[in-house]
Amino acid sequence: MRVTEGMRYHSITRVLSGLATRQAQAAQRALTGERVGAPADDPIGAAQLLRLRSSVTEMNDYRRAIAAARGDVEFAESTLAEASQLVSRARELAVQGANTTLVSADRRALAQEVATIREELIRLANAKGSRGYVFGGTRIDAAPFDDDGAFSGNDESQVLEIGRGVRVPVSPSGALAFTAAGGEDVFQVLDSLRAALEANDDEAVRGTLDGLEAAHDQVVKERSRVGLVIGRLTVADTTLEHLGADLEKQMSDVGSADPFRAYSEATALTQALERAVTVSQQILSLGSLSRT
Amino acid sequence: MAGLNGLINTVRGALSAQSFGLSVTGQNIANAATPGYVRREAVLQTRAVGDQTYGTVEALGLRRATDVYTSRRYYESISLGAAASEHHEKLQQIEALFNDFQGAGLGSSLDALFGAFSSLSANPADPATRAAVLERAETFAVRSNDIANALTTQRDDLLHEARETVKSVNTLAEDLARIERQIALAKGGGSDASDLLEEREALLRKLGELVDVRVIEDGAGGIVVQAASSTLVEGGRANGLGVDLAPDGTMRVFATPNSGPPTEVTRFLSGGKLAALRETRDVDLFETQSALDQFVFDVGSAINAQHAAGFGLDGVSGRNLFDLGTASGAARAVRVSADVFDRPERIAAAGSAGSLPGGSDNAVALVRLGSSPIAGGSTPSTAYSSIVADVGLRVSRAQGEVAHREAVHAQLETMWQSTSGVSLDEEMIALSKFQRAYEAASRVLATVNQLFDDLLQVVR
Numbered sequence: 106m107r108v109t110e111g112m113r114y115h116s117i118t119r120v121l122s123g124l125a126t127r128q129a130q131a132a133q134r135a136l137t138g139e140r141v142g143a144p145a146d147d148p149i150g151a152a153q154l155l156r157l158r159s160s161v162t163e164m165n166d167y168r169r170a171i172a173a174a175r176g177d178v179e180f181a182e183s184t185l186a187e188a189s190q191l192v193s194r195a196r197e198l199a200v201q202g203a204n205t206t207l208v209s210a211d212r213r214a215l216a217q218e219v220a221t222i223r224e225e226l227i228r229l230a231n232a233k234g235s236r237g238y239v240f241g242g243t244r245i246d247a248a249p250f251d252d253d254g255a256f257s258g259n260d261e262s263q264v265l266e267i268g269r270g271v272r273v274p275v276s277p278s279g280a281l282a283f284t285a286a287g288g289e290d291v292f293q294v295l296d297s298l299r300a301a302l303e304a305n306d307d308e309a310v311r312g313t314l315d316g317l318e319a320a321h322d323q324v325v326k327e328r329s330r331v332g333l334v335i336g337r338l339t340v341a342d343t344t345l346e347h348l349g350a351d352l353e354k355q356m357s358d359v360g361s362a363d364p365f366r367a368y369s370e371a372t373a374l375t376q377a378l379e380r381a382v383t384v385s386q387q388i389l390s391l392g393s394l395s396r397t
Numbered sequence: 398m399a400g401l402n403g404l405i406n407t408v409r410g411a412l413s414a415q416s417f418g419l420s421v422t423g424q425n426i427a428n429a430a431t432p433g434y435v436r437r438e439a440v441l442q443t444r445a446v447g448d449q450t451y452g453t454v455e456a457l458g459l460r461r462a463t464d465v466y467t468s469r470r471y472y473e474s475i476s477l478g479a480a481a482s483e484h485h486e487k488l489q490q491i492e493a494l495f496n497d498f499q500g501a502g503l504g505s506s507l508d509a510l511f512g513a514f515s516s517l518s519a520n521p522a523d524p525a526t527r528a529a530v531l532e533r534a535e536t537f538a539v540r541s542n543d544i545a546n547a548l549t550t551q552r553d554d555l556l557h558e559a560r561e562t563v564k565s566v567n568t569l570a571e572d573l574a575r576i577e578r579q580i581a582l583a584k585g586g587g588s589d590a591s592d593l594l595e596e597r598e599a600l601l602r603k604l605g606e607l608v609d610v611r612v613i614e615d616g617a618g619g620i621v622v623q624a625a626s627s628t629l630v631e632g633g634r635a636n637g638l639g640v641d642l643a644p645d646g647t648m649r650v651f652a653t654p655n656s657g658p659p660t661e662v663t664r665f666l667s668g669g670k671l672a673a674l675r676e677t678r679d680v681d682l683f684e685t686q687s688a689l690d691q692f693v694f695d696v697g698s699a700i701n702a703q704h705a706a707g708f709g710l711d712g713v714s715g716r717n718l719f720d721l722g723t724a725s726g727a728a729r730a731v732r733v734s735a736d737v738f739d740r741p742e743r744i745a746a747a748g749s750a751g752s753l754p755g756g757s758d759n760a761v762a763l764v765r766l767g768s769s770p771i772a773g774g775s776t777p778s779t780a781y782s783s784i785v786a787d788v789g790l791r792v793s794r795a796q797g798e799v800a801h802r803e804a805v806h807a808q809l810e811t812m813w814q815s816t817s818g819v820s821l822d823e824e825m826i827a828l829s830k831f832q833r834a835y836e837a838a839s840r841v842l843a844t845v846n847q848l849f850d851d852l853l854q855v856v857r
Contacts, residue, residue, distance in 0.1 A: 106811075109818035110429060115810050119803070143496055144789025145489075145796060152786035155497055155504050159778030162508040163767060166515035173519035236520055236755070243747070243755035245522055261752040265518055266761045269768050276755065 117385045124381055128374040135371040140362040150359050157356045164349040167267055171342050174265050174275045177234035178335055181277035184232045184239065185328035188282070191229070192324055195222050195295055196317040202302045202310040209305035216302035223295040227254060230283050240279025249279050254292025256284045267341040275334055282327035291320040401852075404845050410453030411838035414441050417456035418831035425819045426828075433599050435817040436462045437591060458589045464816045467809065468598075469612060474809045475605035476668030478802040483673035485795035488681060490551060492792045494544050495785045503544060504781040506537045507696065511767035511777075517746050518760035522710070527741035531733060534718055538731045541693050545728035548686045555678040556648055559640050562607050562671050563650070566624065567637040569604045574635035576600065577619055581633060584618050604629075608638070609668030626665035627652030638662075638671075647679045681791055687725070688784050692772055694727035695780070699771035700763065701734075707745030707759025709737075714750075716743055 134140060144151040201207070202215045230240050230250045237245025241258030249258030260281070262274035281287035294316040301309035421439040428434040440457040497504050513526075513533040520526045576597045583590035601622070604610050611623040615632075622630040629636055639651040639659060650666060651659040666672040701717040708714045716737055722730035737743045748758025772780035 107815045107818070107820060107823075109814045109820040111818040112811055112814040115807070115814065119807055139498075142498065143792075144492055144498075144785050145792035146789075148786040148789030148793060151498070151789050152782035155782035155785055156778050158497075159504060159508050159782075162505075162512060166512040166764070169512075170515045170519035173516065237522060241755075243752040245755035259751065261749075261756055263518075263521065263755050263757045264761050265757065266515070266764050270765070272761060 131371040135367040287323040407453040415835040479606040480673040481798040481802040487677040514763040518757040521746035521757040522754040570635040578633040625662040694724040695772040709743035
């Protein structure tokens with residue numbers, strides 16, 4: 106085959122530009138640590154990366170939603186704890202009031218305290234969290250209990266998705282905790298107790314004891330249900346955190362360049378390019394005839 | 398038997414033939430770096446005068462060291478190479494639109510919308526959270542519009558470029574026809590027309606970059622040039638190509654002969670820039686655009702249906718979140734629906750009027766769409782990632798094609814160079830050869846001269 110100058114120039118140009126391109130790509134990988142810079146670098150990997158990134162975003166969204174809902178649920182739990190103590194105290198007062206040795210003045214004093222407890226309890230039942238009234242079901246925009254203890258909320262619950270397809274009702278139920286829907290209307294029982302104490306009727310006071318017991322139980326029951334919700338949120342959050350970390354790791358497996366390999370590739374190609382330049386110089390200095 | 402006079406004739410022939418050789422070598426050296434220049438050789442031959450043996454030499458002319466087969470494949474590879482790199486370049490522009498790795502793309506904006514639904518489910522009555530939902534929906538719509546508009550603009554640009562390309566093809570065809578006529582004239586006048594042939598080849602190369610070119614020798618020294626299976630130049634006359642739009646918006650290429658009706662040759666386009674422009678415009682861009690439209694339509698419709706099922710804070714249901722139009726063109730048309738635009742309280746977070754304002758059933762259902770098979774049987778993120786992967790595959794296929802064409806072209810370039818290229822080493826040797834021969838012939842002349850002198854001296 107005849108070898109011409111044109112052939113030499115052409116092949117040198119081609120080899121050098123090819124090497125320079127590959128070297129630049131390898132250097133880019135080594136520099137950024139990213140293997141997939143554009144979809145064409147690895148279409149399948151790129152699609153996988155996008156899906157993974159979308160899943161990571163999804164996990165973070167769930168976690169953010171959990172964090173946002175959690176505050177109010179925890180607040181409700183502590184409010185119910187307080188409420189159960191108040192009801193428990195009312196029951197103690199009832200036990201005292203049922204004692205036949207008490208005189209009417211003592212019972213009036215007790216009635217006074219029961220009235221205070223009732224007021225305090227209504228205040229607690231109308232507690233307001235970050236998103237509105239905590240015990241009104243989904244009626245978060247109006248106080249669920251009036252001064253007479255009449256309930257104007259509902260027994261609907263806000264739901265939260267805390268993982269794919271996992272829904273949790275997160276609203277504490279004021280209806281179940283304080284109204285007849287839970288078995289006993291707490292405020293009515295307290296009213297009866299106060300009335301009985303004021304009437305100095307130890308028999309009637311004794312009659313409220315069962316109701317108070319039930320009221321206490323139902324507040325505690327709702328408290329523990331809310332506690333379970335908090336537990337679920339906590340577990341879900343931890344799970345999501347681990348899942349997110351797993352996904353991030355997968356993303357890095359798919360999308361990141363192995364630093365050692367990227368570096369050695371870049372180095373090897375740089376050296377190859379240098380060698381090619383040297384050889385090119387030698388080739389171009391051939392043809393001594395043409396220089397005489 | 399020839400005498401001294403005959404020898405003088407021989408030397409005269411030698412001097413003129415060697416200087417012709419020198420001039421051809423000079424042409425070769427001068428054009429050593431001219432692209433497409435075909436090496437020339439001086440054709441020398443001994444000349445007989447009658448039945449006398451003078452043994453003198455004459456220059457018959459030039460021979461262009463060219464090989465029809467290699468040249469034809471060379472043009473073809475120019476066409477295919479130009480098509481491949483044009484295709485790759487244009488596809489990279491599309492790829493940039495779907496490159497979610499550099500900054501936020503459509504996929505991330507959709508993720509953000511589902512994130513906003515998630516926040517809404519955690520805080521359904523909060524005005525700021527509701528406003529965020531609207532803002533994310535707006536971002537998704539705008540980003541979708543941007544990409545769709547960019548795709549449309551690119552299709553328009555490609556059509557424009559195709560028209561320009563066809564114009565250049567037609568100009569080149571005219572030039573080729575003119576050269577052909579000149580070549581015919583020159584050959585008729587006994588010239589070898591080497592320089593005209595050179596010009597013709599340069600034109601053919603340029604033409605090959607624009608459209609697939611087939612060159613057929615007509616047996617009389619002329620050529621027939623075919624592009625897209627239609628005759629572009631024949632017998633020194635040029636036909637043309639034309640471009641228009643079919644009713645469905647695709648591009649059509651026509652052969653427009655001087656006489657007779659135009660015929661469509663779109664499907665015969667196989668190389669050159671024109672083929673790449675058509676392929677990118679009517680295959681790649683079209684398919685990508687359709688996939689994007691379908692994706693936006695499917696996702697938008699599913700979100701609309703779920704949103705319409707829920708209730709806004711005003712207790713009204715049945716409102717869409719997006720205006721979508723029809724499936725075709727949805728990516729370009731999508732907007733936040735006028736029903737909810739700027740009215741965050743109308744976002745339907747609650748699943749029933751009774752659960753207002755704290756109900757979040759519908760917000761949760763909207764969140765769940767993000768992981769439901771609502772886009773052609775896939776989740777939105779899977780569907781979007783497969784659009785991106787598809788674009789990526791197109792680019793990487795085109796990249797592969799470029800590499801393949803470059804390799805083929807390099808091989809043909811080598812073959813072509815091997816036959817037709819100028820080797821300076823060879824030319825330097827030829828230079829010495831003709832120079833020495835010329836010197837020797839001069840010496841012969843001097844000798845003859847001396848002999849004549851001697852003879853005249855004797856006679857005197």
